[in-house]
Amino acid sequence: xxxxxxxxxSAQEILTFVLENTKDLELLIExxxxxxxxxxxxxxxxxxxxxxxxxxxLIKEFGVSPYTLSLLKLQADFEAFHLNNPEKAKTxxxxxxxxxxxxxxxxxxxxxxxxxxxxxxxxxQALIYYSQIDEDMGxxxxxxxxxxxxxxxxxxKTDFEWASHxxxxxxxxxxxxxxxxxxxxxxxxxxxxxxxxxxxxxxKFAKADFLLYQNKKAAALSQFELILKDHKGEDIEAVTxxxxxxxxxxxxxxxKALAIYDEIINKHKETIYxxxxxxxxxxxxxxxxxxxxxxxxxYEEMIFKHQDSIFYVDSRNKYRKLRGDTNL
Numbered sequence: 165x166x167x168x169x170x171x172x173x174s175a176q177e178i179l180t181f182v183l184e185n186t187k188d189l190e191l192l193i194e195x196x197x198x199x200x201x202x203x204x205x206x207x208x209x210x211x212x213x214x215x216x217x218x219x220x221x222l223i224k225e226f227g228v229s230p231y232t233l234s235l236l237k238l239q240a241d242f243e244a245f246h247l248n249n250p251e252k253a254k255t256x257x258x259x260x261x262x263x264x265x266x267x268x269x270x271x272x273x274x275x276x277x278x279x280x281x282x283x284x285x286x287x288x289q290a291l292i293y294y295s296q297i298d299e300d301m302g303x304x305x306x307x308x309x310x311x312x313x314x315x316x317x318x319x320x321k322t323d324f325e326w327a328s329h330x331x332x333x334x335x336x337x338x339x340x341x342x343x344x345x346x347x348x349x350x351x352x353x354x355x356x357x358x359x360x361x362x363x364x365x366x367x368k369f370a371k372a373d374f375l376l377y378q379n380k381k382a383a384a385l386s387q388f389e390l391i392l393k394d395h396k397g398e399d400i401e402a403v404t405x406x407x408x409x410x411x412x413x414x415x416x417x418x419x420k421a422l423a424i425y426d427e428i429i430n431k432h433k434e435t436i437y438x439x440x441x442x443x444x445x446x447x448x449x450x451x452x453x454x455x456x457x458x459x460x461x462x463y464e465e466m467i468f469k470h471q472d473s474i475f476y477v478d479s480r481n482k483y484r485k486l487r488g489d490t491n492l
Contacts, residue, residue, distance in 0.1 A: 179199050193226055193235060200215065200219060201238060212246060212247060215242065219238065223235055230265045230269060233265065245283060260273050261277075268306065274297050275313070279313070281293065312337075312342050319349060331347075359398060369403075372407070402432040403437055406424075408424050409441070421444070439466060442465055443462075446462035447459075464483055
């Protein structure tokens with residue numbers, strides 16, 4: 165819960181407590197996996213050598229076994245998406261898939277392998293694995309996740325018609341998170357097809373999104389900025405600004421991110437992305453800049469004007485906490 169709330173200090177304190185007070189192998193591996201994932205999520209390139217050493221040390225300490233699959237997946241993901249070494253990543257995962265693992269673990273390993281094949285732009289190979297998981301785990305959340313990734317792969321390939329067909333089904337997925345992601349992508353495609361039947365801007369946007377998927381933030385940022393320049397005043401503008409704001413956040417440039425979100429709030433009042441701009445702004449003020457006075461009115465606007473937002477409940481809770489309510 166602390167990780168989901170982006171409360172890194174509390175999460176680290178809790179996980180450190182777990183490590184110091186248990187000898188349970190599964191708990192030790194899980195806590196270490198969470199800790200190193202947090203490091204990766206907030207890492208810059210200068211941190212990569214230390215993370216590589218730490219991952220190798222953990223795998224050496226706990227061994228290569230079905231119990232350490234979470235660490236092996238983390239190592240593979242880090243090798244591909246951060247160190248640009250997909251071949252090593254695939255070797256790690258293929259070895260893991262040969263271990264005596266259960267069907268859920270096999271699906272997890274296959275999913276990571278498919279993600280890396282997609283990273284390499286091997287779209288058809290990635291689709292084969294996603295389809296296998298969907299078929300083997302049909303009805304399960306893992307199967308639905310694979311189905312969503314199939315739709316996203318079609319989107320990255322700019323096959324918007326097929327992606328929309330798949331997303332229509334996923335809008336009613338049992339997992340709320342998957343249903344929300346499917347709806348977001350479905351609306352992105354449909355909203356930017358009405359005005360532009362040739363989908364010129366949307367094709368550029370999908371390519372920029374793919375660069376973002378590949379963790380090529382600088383290249384993605386340039387592509388999104390080009391879309392803003394070439395398609396100013398079009399429907400694609402608001403969501404492009406949102407993507408740029410999120411990249412600045414990932415880069416730790418919170419002032420630039422706030423300026424971008426402010427542009428959405430003030431110049432795109434009718435956009436479906438305004439609740440995200442408000443929420444992300446409030447989170448920056450509240451968590452990153454520790455400025456509760458600027459965070460409060462943003463959370464308040466979320467509560468009174470955007471009750472249908474997926475961020476509504478979290479905004480309400482955080483607003484009450486900032487206001488000093490004891491009854492949460």
